[in-house]
Amino acid sequence: MTTAEPTTDGSYRNKIVAVEPGGNEFIAEADRHGKPSQLFWTWTSPNLEFATIFVGVLAVAVYGMSFWQAVTGIVIGTGLGALAHYFLSARGPLHGVPQMVLGRLPFGFKGNGLPAVLMSVTAGVGWFATNSVSGAYALAALFGIGPLVGLIVIVLVQTGFAFFGHNLVQAFERWSFPVLAVIFAVASVAILTKSNFGAPALEPFVGDGSMGGFLLTVGTAFGYAAGWTPYAADYTRYLPSTVSTARTGFFASAGLFLSCVVLETVGAASVTIGPALSENPTEAFVGELASPIAKATLLAIAIGAIAANSINVYSGAMAFVTIGVKLPAHIARALVTVFFGVAGFLVAWWALPDAAASYEAFLLIIAYWIGPWLGVVFADQYLRRGQAIAGFxxxxxxxxxxxxxxxxxxxxxxxxxxxxxxxxxxxxxRGAPQLGDITFFVGFLIAGGVYLVACKSKISAERLAV
Structure with missing residues (x-):
């Protein structure tokens, strides 16, 4: 049995200051708009923030990498995450539905509830809280206010953008892109010119400082970049179905890769200048910058947190709606957005006292479930190549x-x-600590391999039945 797709009615189109109606319906051609090149800033702006920088800080300050070891691990981990983002983003215009709706193919309608819940909690609460903390610390350092006050301001603004929905979120990423790009470019040059690229590796807090630390660096960079993959089609599904899938995937993955690699490299370099960890990590990062640049960078960190979390809470709400919870259709996503804004605020408030330790563990744990999820999704995509899927x-x-x-x-x-x-x-x-943490790679291979064996005959039968 197959079911017709519920569709949008063509009333939303390219309106910006309007609450996006509905939840996870198929996007009708009358509502399609935009072009693939816009995806570059869609995926650059949310990564021009302190959480990205801190991935590089962790590689040197916590995992005991030298600068060049850190850069190599960052490029490999980010490249793998960006490659996955390429393929998933390219599917959005073809199918016109959110990423987690496409997840119903490999997991089934009810079975998809588990990864959808994981994604909604990871994005709408976990990432929301993580980025809100960095934004709150930036405002606290910039204006001399308490971190809690900064947190309240950040949460209110970013939840408001996500409440209105897709078009306003996309517009904010476009508007914030030139501001963030210029400020972070100036700050990056200032930090890189002061850095000691040949500085010896520090004593690691985690890992053994060699292969283990390197694999932790790869895993952390992968966890950060791949953390966006469960959202990929959410921001390409409104593109016309006739756009190039190759261009769609390219601009999405290029924005992700470049922004992450550049700022994570700057984060790694900053540790070679001075202390990297403190009660206010954002203040420590800008400590070596001239006052005007430091203040502008703190402002950019706050704006970048909002850019990231507008996407996080929007897609977290989208995933929750995809579980199948029945809410008033015209405001389902908007209602869930408010819920995640409140939940994310509470978690961020709890994490304020020890942001660094919470962030390092969070990045690796994200990769734990995204690795096997990607393995299943890509295995299913391979088995279904050329198959009509809309009715499922x-x-x-x-x-x-x-x-x-x-x-x-x-x-x-x-x-x-x-x-x-x-x-x-x-x-x-335990017996081979030099491996660091390769859970995500192993999970990807095991889950994908099991799926290819277990589901080949089922999908072949469905192909004949359609």
């Missing part, structure tokens, strides 16, 4: 339990064997 996406009776099982097997086995966290070290990681 909104069919509540459609099941694919082997897909959920593949995801669970990849996640559980990889964590039990290779996790390297303070609260739990996997069985293999």
């Amino acid at each position: 996406l909104y069919d509540r009776s459609y099941t694919n339990w082997p897909g959920l099982a593949s995801f669970a097997i990849g996640l559980v086995v990889s964590v039990l064997l290779f996790s390297n966290q303070e609260k739990f070290v996997g069985f293999i990681a």
Whole structure:
């Protein structure tokens, strides 16, 4: 059985100051607009923020990498995440639905609830809180206010953008791009000219400072970049169905890759100048900058946090709606956005006292579930190549339990064997700490491999039945 897709009615189109109606419906051609090149700033602006910089800080200050070891790990990890983002973004214009709706193919309608919940919590609460903390600290340092006051300001602004929806979020990314690009370019040049690229590696807090630290760097950079992949099609589904999929994927992945690599490299370089960790990490980062540049950079960090979290809370709400919770159709996504804004604020408030430790663990844990999720999604995409899929996406009776099982097997086995966290070290990681934390790679391979074996015959039968 297949079900017709619910569609938008053509009333939203390119309106900016209007609440996006509905939730996760198929985007009708009458509502399609834009071009692939806009995706460059859509995915550059949200990464021009302090959370990106701190990935590089962690590589040197916590994992014990030299500057050049850190840069190599950053490029590899970010490149892998950007490659995944390329392929998932390219599907948006073709199918016109959010990323988590496409997830109903490999997991089934009900089975997709698990990754959708993980994504909504990761994006709408986890990332929301992480970025809100950096923005709050930036405002606190800039205006001499308490971090809690800064947090309230940041949360209100970014939740407001996400409440209105897709078009306003996209517009804000476009408006903030030149401001963020110029300020961070000036700050980056100032920091790089003062850096000591040949400085010896520091004593690592995590890992063994060699291969283990390097793999932790790759994993952290991958976790940051791949953390955007469950949102990919959310921001390409409004493009006309006739646009080039190659250009769509290219501009989305290029914005992600360049912004992450540049700022993470600057973060790694900043550690070679002076102390990297303090009660206010954003203040420590700008400590070596001249006062006008430092103030402008703090302002940019706050704007960048808003740019990132407008996307996070919007897509987190989109994923939650995709679970199948029945809400008033015309305001479903907007209502859930407010809920995640409140939840994210509470978590951010809790994380304020120890932002650095919370962030490092969060990045790796994101990669734990995204690795096997990507493995299943790409395996399904490979098996379904050329297949018509529209009739399955909104069919509540459609099941694919082997897909959920593949995801669970990849996640559980990889964590039990290779996790390297303070609260739990996997069985293999205990005996071989030089591996660092490769949970995400192992999870990807196991989940994808199991899915190819378990679902090949099922998908072949569906292809014949359609």
